Amino acid sequence: MWFRHRRTRSVAALAVAVLSVTSACSADRGEESLIHADSLVIAVKEDQPRLGDTSENGRLEGYDVDVARYIADYMGVEDVEFIGTTSARRDGLLARPESGGSPTPETDPTGTPERADMVVATYSITPERKTRVTFAGPYYVAKQDILVRADDDEVFEARDLEGSTICQGEGSYSTSRITAGLGIDVREESKIESYSRCIELLAEGEVDAVSTDNLILAGFMTEYPGEFRLVNNPFTDEKYGVGLPYGDVAACEVVNEAISTMYRDGTAEELFRKWFDGTGIEEFDENGEERTYNVPQFEGCE
Known part of the structure; x- marks a missing residue:
């Protein structure tokens, strides 16, 4: 109803x-x-x-x-x-x-x-x-970031994803922000039903990384303690x-x-x-200032 x-x-x-x-x-x-x-x-x-x-x-x-x-x-x-x-x-x-x-x-x-x-x-x-x-x-306002396996010692920013296999949830635009937005050539696993399935594929070694909002990634990290690393180098709002x-x-x-x-x-x-709290999301902004909780700038009702 x-x-x-x-x-x-x-x-x-x-x-x-x-x-x-x-x-x-x-x-x-x-x-x-x-x-x-x-x-x-x-x-x-x-x-x-x-x-x-x-x-x-x-x-x-x-x-x-x-x-x-x-x-x-x-x-x-x-x-x-x-x-x-x-x-x-x-x-x-x-x-x-x-x-x-x-x-x-x-x-x-x-x-x-x-x-x-x-x-x-x-x-x-x-x-x-x-x-x-x-x-x-x-x-x-979240930030797009990258999640990799804990033993990955090669990915520290978006450009390190060149040639990697990225998993994207169906209905999401995350991978296009890397390819079209940043001009990085990656292999894309598209039309995966959900990001929870992407995380499973990352854990199984079927994909190299998952890139989406940092809140989503931080939440999944709590479900797989010690298995993943949040790159913590966001590149979009x-x-x-x-x-x-x-x-x-x-x-x-x-x-x-x-x-x-x-x-x-x-x-x-x-x-x-x-x-x-305690999920790996940084408590400081890009200028090193402590996180503030101000009203985001609204888009306007259209």
């Missing part, structure tokens, strides 16, 4: 200014905004340790899950259902054919449409994705956005307010430390 109409709203964030955006945008499309929801279906990863993973009791948990809960709470929505997704399925879960710009909707094995109201799943904001999805945020149905500008504005509040009240730092 997806969101139902909310009968009341007591959250200060849904102020007159935001409601005016709703009438200007959602009404033109003939559909409701998520700010009217009294329940939400939120898609998160289910196989990425510390970001979105299935716990022993079967519950989805991690940094992204906690961020999503914070946003839903800010919106005044208590009825939240979390579903798992892969990188390749994220766009389709948000598809609303009537809104335009969206891809083919996802369906289950019986052909029944599957939908999510919101996707919080290491979903990097890119110009190409913004033609299909409305993004709030970013709520975190990965802006994690909250994916929303295309054109829901009103919801985007409210989610941005939630993210701003999350940083101002200290929750952003608290959640990051909860899930990533």
